[in-house]
Structure formats: structure tokens, C-alpha cells
Amino acid sequence: MASFQHHDLDPKCSRCSERFTNVFCRAKYDALQDIEKEKICSFYKKGEVIFKEGARPFGIFCLNRGKIKLVKTGDDGREHIVRLVRPGDPLGYRSLLSGDKYNASAIAIEDSGVCFIPKELFIGILAKDSDLTFEMLRLLSDDLKKAELQLTHLAQKPVRERVAEALLFIKETYGFESDGMTINASFSREDIANIVGTATETAIRLLSELNKDSIIKLSGKKISILDLEKLIKVANVFD
Amino acid sequence: MASFQHHDLDPKCSRCSERFTNVFCRAKYDALQDIEKEKICSFYKKGEVIFKEGARPFGIFCLNRGKIKLVKTGDDGREHIVRLVRPGDPLGYRSLLSGDKYNASAIAIEDSGVCFIPKELFIGILAKDSDLTFEMLRLLSDDLKKAELQLTHLAQKPVRERVAEALLFIKETYGFESDGMTINASFSREDIANIVGTATETAIRLLSELNKDSIIKLSGKKISILDLEKLIKVANVFD
DNA sequence: CCCGGAATATGATTTTTATCATGTTTCCGG
């Protein structure tokens, strides 16, 4: 696996703005230039922590390259994955906007490049740019919608369906490799269990079943979806 | 129970603005006057639907009096309560702001008075009032925080703890009656099960247990918290 | 005040899921 290095750092924001996922692409041109000047880019190795639950936010992040998980630690110490972040996505805005501490930690799933924009700059830009502010409203509304959908599923669907759903979710987020069937991300079984909200062994078992039924194919950490139709049927989702 | 009638309708917004919970109290004075002029107030009897999952929002609501639950219907038809609304709270803003259909229905838990503010007016006010917009950002961030906390609990905590937590949640939301121990809201056992995310019988059973242990007292729909300390311990929460 | 349906309660049983135990594989660093 060719991982990128420090010389790849400090990328142009245009790289991110290109992606339609990014709210910043709605920022005015001069704001983007300010960001370009003041932003600080850093490199995180797989497993490293970008920010920690309970810490105070001093700005907003933007993932330029790599993959990041947002995890919340439960009372028993077990972690739960609340969101997945992909390149172009902003990161850490919830806490910043509500003036809270972080209530989840951001951890690199693979080697990642992250830009940091100081709070004052970001808030200043927001105050002058109501379009961008509305974009943030939309982003949060959308996050809330997803969270509430997941809430309902967690409350009502059996683990088997949720495992299938988690696979679909990861696939939706990070897409396939060039073969069109292998999910372009490496999650440990424990990670998957922590998305689903179940014990690691249970997740392993159900993945094995899906493997036996030739709905997915497991080879190490690589997971391929052989029969998307069937997987959707197992997940029992309609959207 | 003295329920209020139609002549109580069309209340001044100041009634709601008084409450610190209301984002509208941050609106500028002239905006409040516009709202006062254009708003439409309606009365809903217990069980009536204010808006339906899947419908398009044409404005934003504000609960003036009464109690409302926001419920999402799962694939199997079972409903899940995602939020509770109290007087002074806005309602239906998530869908409006993300330009979505409603993804939950609003149902009156008891007789309620609700004001409606047309979309154009509200968006117009927002565009001119960045303080109010920021207040909406805060509101959504806060909702998202709560949703993600609940997500983690739903994923990790056993039903018993979640039942206790649900009682604490209802109490936090609607408070006590004048006796300082009876929860000032009537939820059916099924409602409670739909907050907790469990079968109705299971909820009933666990409530009975708490009743036997003299931690709560059940008398019909009225639930009193006899020993708050113990209940918090059962819920196993630290905040 | 009485009736009947709905809500509540509780027991018995089954299903689902977690936990414990124990191999097996994978993969990374030396």
C-alpha cells in the first residue's frame, strides 16, 4: 500500500473544494484565500488521535486525505462509532458551533492529512457569509437526520440486519475499489461491531455467515460485496 | 384535569419568548412583531398529528402549550420516539433547514396549542439576523449531541439501565408536579418502550421491578420518583 | 353505573445476543 508522506502536506483547499461534499466550497473566494493563508495542515498515522472527547475545540478541521472515524466512549469503556469522515468533509464543527467540549474523539482509520482552521477565522467568515452559515445549518440538519434514522434502527432492528446495513454504510461512505466490489476501506471486526452496536464475536459470526452464503467475500480485512441485492435484502432497508 | 380550550389560542409570542429555551427570544424586536402578525395558531387534541413523516414542511412550528412527541416509524411499523417537545420549543426546523421532507411525525401527547410561522417569513428573518441563525446552529448542534449520546447508550447499555434513563429523561424534560416527585406527564407503557427501544412487555416488567424496589411509584399513568439517587444509580449515568 | 375495549400486568417459553473458552490465522518487527 503506497501511503503518502509529509511532502504531500499543505495541500491547496481547492483540492477539497472540488468535492461537492465540502461545505467550504460555498465560501466566497476571498474567504478561501484567508483560509489558505492561515490553515495549518498536519499528518496523522493510522490510529492516531486528531482530537479527544472532552477536549475544547480551538477551530475546525477538514480532512484532505485519508479516512477518519468519530468515536464516543461509553460508560463501560467500549467505543461506539458515531460517524465516518471522508476526504473533503469538515470535522469538529458540532462542538465548535455549540460551544461545547468534543463529545467524540476523531481517530485516523488510515494515514490521513488534515487541515486546521482557527476558530476566530472560521467564525469570522461565517458571520460575514450567510450562505456558508446556511450550508452549515444544512450539514447539521443532515447529520441529525442520519443520527435519528440510526437511532430508530438501533432500537428496532436485529443485529443481523444492522451488520448488513453497516457494510452498506461503509460502502456508501468510502466506495469500492477499482474491481467494483471490494470495499475501499479496512475496518477491523471490532470496528464493525462498534458501528453495529454489538459484541465483536457476534459481528464476526454474522460476517462469516454472509461469507458462507456468498453474499460477501472476506479476505483478511478486505471485504467484497458479491451480491448487493441480497445484502440489501438482508439489511431490510428500502431507501 | 382542566384542559385549555380554543379561547386560549393565539397567544402572544412573548409568552413563549419568556422561556429561555426558545431560540426565538433571540430574534430582533421587529422580527417578533412580524411573527406576531403572520403566525397561525392551532389547537390539537391529545393524539392528533401536527405533521406527518414524509410530508413537506411549509414553515416552522412553535409549541405554546402542551406536550408533543416526535416519532419515527420503523420498517416494521413500530414507532420510535426521537425527541420530546416542551412549551417554548420550536418544532419542525430540522426538515425545513435541510430542505427535506419530515422524517418524523409530531403527535400531541396532551392537548396542545401550536403556532405556525410560514417558511418564507422565517427564512427571511434568519437571513437578516445572523444572531438568530447562530442560535439555530447551536440548537441543531445540541440536538445532534443528544442524539449521538443516545445512540451510544442504545448500542451499549442494557434495557434496565435505559428504562431508568428514560424516566430521568422525561423528568428532565417535563419536570415534577407540585409534590416534587410525580412526573408531570402521562406516557403509556408503550410510549416508554418506544423511547427505550424495547418491547412493551419488557418495559412494563422493568417498571414493575422499580416499583417493587420502591425506587418509583406507579399509579395508573402517573409515575413518581421516590428515590432519585437510586434511580440514577440504576440508570448508570454520570452527567 | 355498567359495559367493553384498551392498557397494564405477569407467567411460560423461545429466540437472540453476550460471554467465556479455546483454537487458528494473520501480520508486523526484528
Next chain:
DNA sequence: CCGGAAACATGATAAAAATCATATTCCGGG
């Protein structure tokens, strides 16, 4: 390329929760 720890796998068992069954109570309308 080897050794060992971590991740993965799988079986056995226990615990948790859902479902099914059946009373009992509550409550609103006639």
C-alpha cells in the same frame, strides 16, 4: 523468514430480551 502478539474464528454456555399466552385493571361512553 521467524516468533509472537493481535486479530479472527468458532464452539459451548449463560444471560438478556422478545414473544406468546392469559389475566386483571383501568377508563370513557352509553
